[in-house]
Structures are given as structure tokens and as C-alpha cells.
Amino acid sequence: MINWALFxxxxxxxxxxxxxxxxxxxxxxxxxxxxxxxLSLSAIGIxxxxxxxxxxxxxxxxxxxxxxxxxxFKVLLSMGxxxxxxxxxxxxxxxxxxxxxxxxxxATATLAMMILVSSVHLLTVYISLELSSYCLxxxxxxxxxxxxxxxxxxxxxIIGATASAVMLFGLxxxxxxxxxxxxxxxxxxxxxxxxxxMVIIGLFFTLAGFFFKLAVFPFHFWVPEAxxxxxxxxxxxxxTASKVAAIAILIRIIALSGGHSEYLAKVLICLSIxxxxxxxxxxxxxxxxxxxxxxxxxxxxGYALIGILSMNHxxxxxxxxxxxxxxxxxxxxxxxxxxxxxDGENPTxxxxxxxxxxxPILALALLLALFGLAGIPPTVGFTGKLLVFTAAIQQGxxxxxxxxxxxxxxxxxxxxxxxxxxxxxEPETPLPxxxxxxxxxxxxxxxITAIVAAGLFPAYLIxxxxxxxxxxx
Amino acid sequence: MDMQxxxxxxxxxxxxxxxxxxxxxxxxPAGEQKKIKWAGAVFSGLxxxxxxxxxxxxxxxxxxxxFVERVLWVPSLGIYWFNGxxxxxxxxxxxxxxxxxxxxxxxxxLDTRVKEFFALYFLLxxxxxxxxxxxxxxFIFVWYDVSLFPMYLLIAVWGSTRKEYGAMKLTxxxxxxxxxxxxxxxxxxxxxGLKTFDLVALMAPGxxxxxxxxxxxxxIYIGFGILAGVWPFHTWSPVGHVAAPxxxxxxxxxxxxxxxxxxxLRVGIFLCPEGWRYFAPLMAVLATIGIVYGAxxxxxxxxxxxxxxxxxxxxxxIVGLGLSTLTIEGMxxxxxxxxxxxxxxxxxxxxxxxxxxxTHTKMIPELGGLSRVIPVAAFFFILAALTSIGVPGLASxxxxxxxxxxxxxxxxxxxxxxxxxxxxxxxxxLRVVQKTCYGTPNEHHAHIRDIxxxxxxxxxxxxxxxxxxxxxxxFMFDMIETASSSFFKGLP
Numbered sequence: 001m002i003n004w005a006l007f008x009x010x011x012x013x014x015x016x017x018x019x020x021x022x023x024x025x026x027x028x029x030x031x032x033x034x035x036x037x038x039l040s041l042s043a044i045g046i047x048x049x050x051x052x053x054x055x056x057x058x059x060x061x062x063x064x065x066x067x068x069x070x071x072x073f074k075v076l077l078s079m080g081x082x083x084x085x086x087x088x089x090x091x092x093x094x095x096x097x098x099x100x101x102x103x104x105x106x107a108t109a110t111l112a113m114m115i116l117v118s119s120v121h122l123l124t125v126y127i128s129l130e131l132s133s134y135c136l137x138x139x140x141x142x143x144x145x146x147x148x149x150x151x152x153x154x155x156x157x158i159i160g161a162t163a164s165a166v167m168l169f170g171l172x173x174x175x176x177x178x179x180x181x182x183x184x185x186x187x188x189x190x191x192x193x194x195x196x197x198m199v200i201i202g203l204f205f206t207l208a209g210f211f212f213k214l215a216v217f218p219f220h221f222w223v224p225e226a227x228x229x230x231x232x233x234x235x236x237x238x239x240t241a242s243k244v245a246a247i248a249i250l251i252r253i254i255a256l257s258g259g260h261s262e263y264l265a266k267v268l269i270c271l272s273i274x275x276x277x278x279x280x281x282x283x284x285x286x287x288x289x290x291x292x293x294x295x296x297x298x299x300x301x302g303y304a305l306i307g308i309l310s311m312n313h314x315x316x317x318x319x320x321x322x323x324x325x326x327x328x329x330x331x332x333x334x335x336x337x338x339x340x341x342x343d344g345e346n347p348t349x350x351x352x353x354x355x356x357x358x359x360p361i362l363a364l365a366l367l368l369a370l371f372g373l374a375g376i377p378p379t380v381g382f383t384g385k386l387l388v389f390t391a392a393i394q395q396g397x398x399x400x401x402x403x404x405x406x407x408x409x410x411x412x413x414x415x416x417x418x419x420x421x422x423x424x425x426e427p428e429t430p431l432p433x434x435x436x437x438x439x440x441x442x443x444x445x446x447x448i449t450a451i452v453a454a455g456l457f458p459a460y461l462i463x464x465x466x467x468x469x470x471x472x473x
Numbered sequence: 474m475d476m477q478x479x480x481x482x483x484x485x486x487x488x489x490x491x492x493x494x495x496x497x498x499x500x501x502p503a504g505e506q507k508k509i510k511w512a513g514a515v516f517s518g519l520x521x522x523x524x525x526x527x528x529x530x531x532x533x534x535x536x537x538x539x540f541v542e543r544v545l546w547v548p549s550l551g552i553y554w555f556n557g558x559x560x561x562x563x564x565x566x567x568x569x570x571x572x573x574x575x576x577x578x579x580x581x582x583l584d585t586r587v588k589e590f591f592a593l594y595f596l597l598x599x600x601x602x603x604x605x606x607x608x609x610x611x612f613i614f615v616w617y618d619v620s621l622f623p624m625y626l627l628i629a630v631w632g633s634t635r636k637e638y639g640a641m642k643l644t645x646x647x648x649x650x651x652x653x654x655x656x657x658x659x660x661x662x663x664x665x666g667l668k669t670f671d672l673v674a675l676m677a678p679g680x681x682x683x684x685x686x687x688x689x690x691x692x693i694y695i696g697f698g699i700l701a702g703v704w705p706f707h708t709w710s711p712v713g714h715v716a717a718p719x720x721x722x723x724x725x726x727x728x729x730x731x732x733x734x735x736x737x738l739r740v741g742i743f744l745c746p747e748g749w750r751y752f753a754p755l756m757a758v759l760a761t762i763g764i765v766y767g768a769x770x771x772x773x774x775x776x777x778x779x780x781x782x783x784x785x786x787x788x789x790x791i792v793g794l795g796l797s798t799l800t801i802e803g804m805x806x807x808x809x810x811x812x813x814x815x816x817x818x819x820x821x822x823x824x825x826x827x828x829x830x831x832t833h834t835k836m837i838p839e840l841g842g843l844s845r846v847i848p849v850a851a852f853f854f855i856l857a858a859l860t861s862i863g864v865p866g867l868a869s870x871x872x873x874x875x876x877x878x879x880x881x882x883x884x885x886x887x888x889x890x891x892x893x894x895x896x897x898x899x900x901x902x903l904r905v906v907q908k909t910c911y912g913t914p915n916e917h918h919a920h921i922r923d924i925x926x927x928x929x930x931x932x933x934x935x936x937x938x939x940x941x942x943x944x945x946x947x948f949m950f951d952m953i954e955t956a957s958s959s960f961f962k963g964l965p
Contacts, residue, residue: 382615393659401656408652412644412648413641413645416641458547459547462549
């Protein structure tokens with residue numbers, strides 16, 4: 001007997017998706033109507049996800065697990081969806097008739113990621129991962145009138161398909177060695193066979209699919225192109241919600257090894273270092289803000305990986321906290337650049353010129369978000385970094401932390417360049433004062449508060465993160 | 474370490490006053506420049522009064538940590554909101570209070586983006602106050618970065634002379650320092666096995682092995698040393714000081730560089746005494762090079778602010794030298810010198826700021842005869858220069874004297890070399906004074922008005938402090954002595 005009450009959140013988002021499917025069938029396109037519907041449905045979605053936070057149980061022949069870990073991530077994902085929809089009020093880069101489809105795909109992608117974070121069977125993991133990826137491929141392509149959207153989608157799709165094929169192979173290997181597709185069985189047998197070369201290879205192949213999602217080297221090549229070609233809102237979604245889900249599932253999979261594998265840790269350390277360095281060094285030369293944020297995403301994948309590869313309780317908890325930090329900070333950055341390039345164009349440094357006069361509050365939000373991404377206190381980004389670094393130091397990875405901190409210094413350079421554009425550069429031709437309606441001001445204030453408050457008073461959030469990851473120890 | 478819990482959270486209140494000032498400024502409309510400046514003056518004046526109160530209210534007979542507040546902040550990591558005052562940080566808090574208030578007054582004539590300037594300035598000083606009073610490694614690091622946070626904008630927006638370059642260089646250098654400090658702090662917390670960031674708990678003898686102390690000390694010394702302007706990591710400092718606007722230069726050279734030295738003392742020397750002993754000769758050599766190098770480079774500068782910038786490198790070398798002697802006298806002298814140099818540099822930058830505002834130049838050859846044109850402003854400048862030389866009766870004299878007496882016993886050769894460096898400093902300071910304040914006045918500057926009474930207030934305060942502590946150094950030395958003697962007693 002299946003207890004459907006456990007499935008509330010997913011059912012809710014399924015209904016949301018279905019609602020937009022119906023809206024897309026209506027003959028008359030109405031952007032305003034779609035936006036308001038999406039906003040209200042996703043706002044309720046947060047409530048639904050929060051209501052289910054204490055649920056526990058198994059479903060679907062134990063292929064699906066509801067626990068605090070999955071429910072926390074569902075709340076984060078629903079928050080991500082809501083925030084992204086908040087910045088969709090001027091969705092100029094996507095044709096109006098496609099708006100219902102856009103929301104439909106967003107909701108479906110979120111639903112797929114929610115299923116992903118609850119999956120404890122190799123098949124459900126794979127299916128939900130693919131479902132979310134397919135939604136994202138189409139979302140990138142929805143900016144049909146932009147010359148780059150097709151090539152971006154193709155590149156995204158090809159790399160994604162490759163990663164997923166590799167991953168499927170890895171899953172097969174894991175299954176053949178452990179004799180089970182249930183993660184709960186794998187975690188029992190895997191530590192005893194983890195030192196066999198084939199198992200290591202299988203595990204890495206499996207990880208390929210998630211590395212692709214999180215944009216860890218060497219599966220990061222799609223990121224700048226996809227962000228560049230996709231509309232700003234979709235890029236924001238990929239940078240926030242999608243990364244959160246990837247961190248969640250990576251924690252689940254890496255925790256399978258039980259923290260006993262030297263190889264695994266070493267390889268992950270290398271990948272983490274390369275991701276940070278490649279991301280940060282490439283970001284330095286970017287003039288296009290979305291590309292810059294894309295490369296910084298790659299670097300942040302490296303930092304998040306530090307928590308996961310520590311394979312101890314503080315590390316997993318740190319990674320969960322880091323996911324929250326990334327969600328808030330990356331979203332705030334995208335929020336500001338989307339507003340700065342309100343015509344739906346790709347935002348560049350020039351769009352930010354004179355921002356401090358045109359909209360002081362957005363400039364302040366950008367300032368905090370950038371310093372947060374650089375990991376400077378008192379922001380949530382610093383607390384996240386502190387947690388993952390503490391975990392790494394506990395495992396004796398002193399030099400990994402040192403390298404990460406040096407990367408932080410490099411990253412600060414390009415974050416400051418963005419800041420300079422917003423605070424120092426004056427526009428060559430006087431730009432129009434862009435409208436900052438009350439809703440924008442409220443959202444900006446909320447984000448500023450969240451960044452600083454979660455940075456200064458993290459005790460409660462850390463406790464939740466620790467409780468959520470207690471199952472892996 | 475003895476601890477006297479506070480019956481009232483004086484230290485937190487000091488921070489809250491700063492933050493309240495920050496928010497008051499944020500919520501005033503940008504057009505109300507006068508109100509913003511008054512709010513700045515009132516709140517910074519309050520902090521100065523509070524820091525003087527703390528300095529006076531500290532009971533030297535009991536010693537140890539007083540006004541202690543300790544609240545668990547993040548239980549799972551062992552982070553405490555832990556503040557306390559002792560003989561080391563009270564002079565620094567006093568220094569910060571004075572420089573903060575006089576800095577606000579020195580910027581009274583600012584007219585571009587006033588609101589943002591004062592908001593960032595308050596944030597900067599909040600970080601500085603927080604760092605000096607904190608006894609928790611987490612918060613020490615947080616405050617360190619909070620005080621860096623606004624630096625870039627403060628310099629790049631309101632500065633002069635290659636300001637963007639100077640701002641970027643400064644920010645990246647100082648952040649590089651923090652990149653070394655954080656891993657070292659986490660390392661120490663982890664190897665101690667105590668799961669706490671509480672500095673006092675970590676200080677207990679036997680917590681850390683000698684190897685761990687040496688290993689961490691290197692990172693902490695270089696990390697904070699960058700901010701203290703230790704040669705060869707000093708190159709950000711003259712560039713940054715020159716580029717920064719007046720009050721930021723004042724805070725920066727006057728207070729922020731002290732954070733570096735204070736960090737070496739509070740985190741490096743307190744936690745890793747073994748590392749300190751082991752690396753002390755190296756510290757002494759670097760400090761001596763800094764003293765001599767700063768003096769010689771300063772000799773060739775044409776820009777007034779560069780002259781002060783390099784003299785800061787030289788004077789901070791004296792602090793480093795004092796700390797590296799491993800003696801009570803050396804430590805007393807170093808902390809005294811930190812205070813005296815802070816006040817002196819603040820007066821220096823404040824006077825140069827006035828000269829630059831009026832003449833629009835800070836190039837020495839273009840100035841001249843200022844003592845005839847603007848006698849009062851020139852007086853402050855000359856007083857600062859004399860303090861910098863170390864004339865008896867002015868504050869710096871005592872710090873330098875005590876450090877060199879201590880140094881002669883431990884490193885006689887280095888002491889002689891450093892004193893030669895000081896002679897060069899005296900030489901170039903006198904040369905600067907002679908060229909700017911005497912000689913024929915530049916006729917373009919003939920019409921300049923002398924400093925008004927209101928604009929003279931901040932310089933007067935600084936001058937009074939310099940003379941007071943020059944005449945009565947024991948007020949300060951007694952205070953520092955309580956902390957340094959108990960620290961040396963606690964050493965294994």
C-alpha cells in the first residue's frame with residue numbers, strides 16, 4: 001500500500017506542470033496571465049514543500065525515499081523555482097506564445113529534480129536525471145530568435161548525451177559488481193569491493209552524469225555556451241536549481257563508498273582543484289556577464305566538491321549549506337544582471353555602468369552577492385566555504401584548502417571588475433533610469449537580508465544541514 | 474588568563490553604536506549631506522568617548538581580560554561571540570576611536586557621494602573595532618575581511634593618483650593574506666582537537682605541539698604580515714595610501730596596518746609561541762630590512778603621500794623588531810609604537826589631505842613656504858614630521874626607545890643597522906619639511922586660506938594625544954605591561 005501523502009510535493013508540482021500544459025493549449029497568448037499564474041503556483045509550492053519537510057518513508061518498492069535530506073532539497077528547489085519565476089516578469093527573449101511551455105518545462109524540470117533527490121534506486125536516479133536534462137535542453141532552445149540558442153542547445157545536448165551514456169555504462173558496472181540497483185544494498189557491498197579497479201571505473205563513470213550537471217571538469221564545456229545562448233532566466237535556473245539538485249545527488253552517490261576509498265578521494269581532489277582553477281582563470285577575461293558567471297559556476301562546483309570529497313559528516317552538511325549559499329548568491333547575481341539588461345539581451349559589463357546611481361539597491365545586492373561568491377564574510381558564501389574547508393581540514397587536506405583560498409583571491413579579481421563596472425564606470429551615453437518597481441525593491445531587500453543574515457546567524461541552518469545529512473554516516 | 478566578565482556588554486555596545494551609525498546613514502536621504510556628516514560625527518564621537526572610557530575604566534591592578542562577553546554562537550563548530558579587553562587591545566581600541574572620529578571630521582568638506590562614503594567608512598571601522606576586541610578566531614577572521622570589504626570602493630571611488638590600480642592591488646594583497654590565515658586557523662582548530670574557535674581555550678599550554686605551532690605560525694605571520702606592511706609584502710601599502718582619500722589613508726595607515734601587527738601578536742604569538750621563538754630571528758631580519766628600505770625609498774620620493782607611505786613601512790618595521798626580540802620590553806615597545814605610529818600617521822595624512830585639498834598638489838617641488846601661507850596647517854604637518862623622526866617629548870619617541878633598548882640586548886647588529894635607518898628617516902623628513910614649509914612660497918598658493926577652527930579640531934585632537942602620550946608615556950606603558958607580563962608568565 002503506497003502512502004500517497006508522502007508524495008504530496010511531487011504531485012503538487014505535477015499539477016502545476018499540467019496546468020501550464022492546459023494553458024499552452026489555449027488559443028490566446030497572454031504573458032501577464034501566465035506570469036501571475038506561475039508566480040502564485042510556485043509560491044504555494046514553497047509552502048507545500050515546507051509542509052512536507054518532516055515526512056519520512058519509502059515508496060515504489062523502496063526505489064524512492066522521503067527523508068529529511070530529500071525534503072530539505074525539495075524546499076530549496078521549490079525556492080529556486082519561485083525565485084526564477086520572480087524575474088520572469090519581462091520575459092522578452094522568449095516569444096509570447098511559448099510562455100506557457102516555458103513555465104511548463106520549468107515546473108517539470110523542478111519536478112524531475114525533486115524526484116532525483118529522493119531517488120535511491122539506480123533506475124529512478126537515471127530517469128529523473130534525464131527528465132530534468134531534457135527539460136533544460138528545450139528551455140535553452142526556447143530563445144528561438146537568438147542566433148546562438150541552437151548551437152548552445154546542440155552543444156549542451158551532445159555533451160549531456162555523452163555524459164549520460166557514460167553514466168549508464170557506469171551504472172551497469174556498479175550493478176554487476178554489487179548485484180543490486182538499490183543504493184541501500186550498494187552501500188553495504190561497495191566498500192568491500194571499492195579497491196577493485198573496475199568498481200572505481202564504474203563509480204567514476206556513474207559520477208560523470210552528475211559532474212555534467214554540476215559542471216565539474218572535464219564535463220564543464222557546455223556551461224559557458226549554454227548560459228550564453230539561453231535566455232537570462234533559463235541561465236539563472238541552470239545556475240541555481242540545477243546545481244542544487246546536482247549537489248544533492250552527488251552527496252548520495254559519493255556517500256555510497258562509505259568514505260573508505262583513497263582513490264576516489266584523490267581523483268575528486270584533482271577534479272576539484274582543476275575545476276576551481278580552470279573556472280576562475282577563464283572567468284578573468286570574460287566581458288559577457290553570463291559567461292563570467294558560467295565560469296564562476298565551474299569554480300564553485302570545485303568548492304562544493306571539497307565538502308563532498310571530504311566524505312565526513314561536516315563535509316556533507318557543509319555541501320548542503322553550500323548549495324543553499326549558491327542558490328541565494330547566484331540567483332542574486334542573475335537577478336541584477338537580468339534587470340540591468342531588461343530588453344532580454346545578453347548582459348555585458350557595459351549594461352552595469354552607473355548602476356549605483358540608477359538603482360542603489362540593486363547595486364548593493366550585486367555587491368553583496370559578488371563578495372558572497374568570493375567567500376568574504378559576513379555573507380552566506382563565506383559560511384559555506386568555512387564549513388566545507390573545515391571538513392576538508394579535518395581530513396588532513398590542508399593544501400587543498402590553501403589552493404582553494406588562493407583561487408578565492410583570483411576570483412575576487414574578476415568579481416571586483418564587475419563591481420567596478422557597477423560602481424565606478426559611468427555610462428558613455430546616459431542610460432535611461434530603469435524602473436525599479438516596489439516588487440523589485442522587496443526582492444532585492446529580501447536577498448540582501450538573506451545573504452547577510454544567513455552569513456551571520458548560520459547556527460540554525462547548519463543544524464538542519466547536519467540533521468539532513470545524518471543518514472549518510 | 475584571568476577573566477572578568479562584564480556586568481554590561483560595553484564592547485558589544487561599541488560595535489552596536491558603529492552599526493547603528495551605519496544604518497542611520499543608510500536611511501538618511503542621499504541629498505541630506507549635512508545631516509549625514511553630523512550623524513557620522515555624532516556616532517563616531519560616541520565610539521571615541523566609549524573607547525576612552527574603556528581605557529580609563531580598565532583596572533590595571535587586576536589585569537587580565539576585562540569587560541568579557543562570551544556567548545555560544547554556532548554550537549556545532551564551537552564558535553563563540555567572545556570579546557574582551559586587555560592591555561594589548563585597549564590601546565588599539567583607543568587608537569581606532571580617535572582616528573575614526575578625527576577621520577570623519579577630516580572629510581567634512583567631501584561633496585561627492587557622501588552617503589556611500591560614510592556608510593562604507595563606518596563598515597570599515599566596525600570591522601576594525603570588532604577585530605581588536607574579538608577573542609574568537611572565527612570572528613577575528615570575519616572582522617578582518619569586513620574591514621577589507623569596503624576598501625576597494627573607498628579607494629577606487631574617492632581616491633586619487635592611480636586609484637583603481639592602487640585599490641585593486643591593495644584588495645588582492647590583503648585578501649591573499651586572508652587566504653593564508655584561514656587555512657592556518659582551521660588547521661590549528663582541528664589539530665587542537667578542542668572543536669572550538671575560542672582563542673583563550675586554544676592558548677592553553679600543551680594544546681598544540683611545537684611542530685604544529687611552527688607550521689601554522691609561518692602562514693599566520695605572512696598572512697597578517699602582509700597587512701602590517703612587512704617587507705617584502707609591503708608593496709601594496711604606499712600605493713594604497715597614496716591612492717586613498719584622506720580619512721581612508723588615516724584609518725588605513727593609522728589603524729589597518731596595526732591590525733596586521735596585532736594579528737601577528739594575538740593569533741600568531743599567542744597561539745604559536747614555539748613558532749614565534751623559532752622564527753623570531755627571521756622576523757627581526759625582515760623588520761630591519763623594512764626599516765632601512767622604507768627609509769631609503771622614502772628619501773627619493775617626490776609625492777608627499779608616498780613619503781609618508783614609505784615612512785609607514787619603516788615605522789612598522791620597528792613594531793616587527795620589537796615583537797621579534799622575545800622580551801617583555803620589546804613587546805611593550807612594539808605595542809606602544811603601534812599606538813603612537815597610528816596617531817602620528819593619522820595626523821600626517823590629515824594635514825597632507827588639507828594641503829592637497831587646497832593646493833591640488835602633493836608634489837614636494839610644487840609646494841614651498843607653506844608655513845608662511847598657511848601657518849596653522851603647516852604647524853600640524855611639522856608636528857607630525859617631528860613625531861615621525863622620534864623627537865623626545867612626542868609619542869613615537871618612547872616606543873622607538875624601548876624597542877631599541879630591547880633590541881640591543883638581543884640583536885645588537887640589527888639594532889645598529891635599524892638606527893642608521895632611522896637617521897635616514899630623520900633626514901628625509903627634515904628635507905620634506907624644509908622643502909614644503911620653508912623656502913619661497915609658490916605664488917599660485919598665495920591666496921589659500923589657512924585651516925579654519927572647525928577643520929582644525931581633528932588635527933588638534935591628534936596633536937594633543939601625541940603630546941600627552943609623549944609627556945606621560947607611563948599611562949600607556951602600565952596598561953601594556955599588565956598584558957605582556959601576564960603573557961610571558963603564562964609561557965611554558
